[in-house]
Amino acid sequence: MRDLVVAMTGASGAIYAIRLLEVLLAAGRTVHLTISPAAQLVLDKELDVAIDLDRFNAAQLLPADSGLSDDSALRGLRSSARVAAFDASSVLSEKSPGRIIYHHFRDFTAGIASGSFLTDGMVVCPCSMGTLASIAGGHSENLIHRAADVHLKERRPLIVVPRETPLGQIQLQNMLRLAEAGAIVLPAMPGFYHNPVTIHDLIDFVVGRICDHLRIEHTLFTRWGE
Ligand SMILES: Cc1cc2nc3c(=O)[nH]c(=O)nc-3n(C[C@H](O)[C@H](O)[C@H](O)COP(=O)(O)O)c2cc1C
Numbered sequence: 001m002r003d004l005v006v007a008m009t010g011a012s013g014a015i016y017a018i019r020l021l022e023v024l025l026a027a028g029r030t031v032h033l034t035i036s037p038a039a040q041l042v043l044d045k046e047l048d049v050a051i052d053l054d055r056f057n058a059a060q061l062l063p064a065d066s067g068l069s070d071d072s073a074l075r076g077l078r079s080s081a082r083v084a085a086f087d088a089s090s091v092l093s094e095k096s097p098g099r100i101i102y103h104h105f106r107d108f109t110a111g112i113a114s115g116s117f118l119t120d121g122m123v124v125c126p127c128s129m130g131t132l133a134s135i136a137g138g139h140s141e142n143l144i145h146r147a148a149d150v151h152l153k154e155r156r157p158l159i160v161v162p163r164e165t166p167l168g169q170i171q172l173q174n175m176l177r178l179a180e181a182g183a184i185v186l187p188a189m190p191g192f193y194h195n196p197v198t199i200h201d202l203i204d205f206v207v208g209r210i211c212d213h214l215r216i217e218h219t220l221f222t223r224w225g226e
Helices: 014-026 037-047 075-085 129-137 143-153 169-180 199-213
Strands: 004-008 030-035 099-102 122-127 158-162
Touching: 004 014, 004 143, 014 030, 014 037, 014 099, 014 122, 014 199, 030 143, 122 129, 122 143, 129 143, 129 158, 129 169, 143 158, 158 169, 158 199
Parallel strands: 004 030, 004 122, 030 099, 122 158
Antiparallel strands: none
């Protein structure tokens, strides 16, 4: 069992990445995590989570308290997200079987920038249209693009989790290009056939489908036919 790579970029849905990290750590996996500045902004806007990309530690992904602003239009989302996914006991590395190894998005000396560093795969979650375009174009302007490029050239699993609507022609073409290059394009598009009740059920559907493609056993949702 080798390490996994998770990259967070600036699309809406930071909570998907938090939940994914939680599940991967609980599964005992070592995760190399890198985060774009836009993802940092989205974490702040969507979840009130402030992280420092230069002095990151896993605890920064956890809120200092679970107090919610009563006037927040997203109160329900923030509430369910925090209660369900921001669970310190499972995300903090010293208390869960897995661990996070953080890499700054500009650090091209990180192991994951090289094909010789073996992994079991990479997930870009959520994946912005900007990062999608950069990977599809092979630009490798930051560690996220480079690590994704490496996974494609080494024929290792690369799962991108785009979120945008509607999708324009250029975005669709970029997705096709990535799929043709071997990536799994797994949009943050929860199904409803598993009878979700909470927002957390919707999040878990997407995270569960990511885990399916990483070959990680889970019970995050009830499968059709079960
Ligand atoms: C709150 C917020 C939500 C955003 N949501 C999306 C989104 O859902 N999809 C997307 O492609 N870009 C979204 N963006 C724009 C990206 O963050 C922006 O294009 C950025 O340059 C992406 O950079 P990155 O790919 O390096 O993370 C959002 C930005 C903000 C601030």
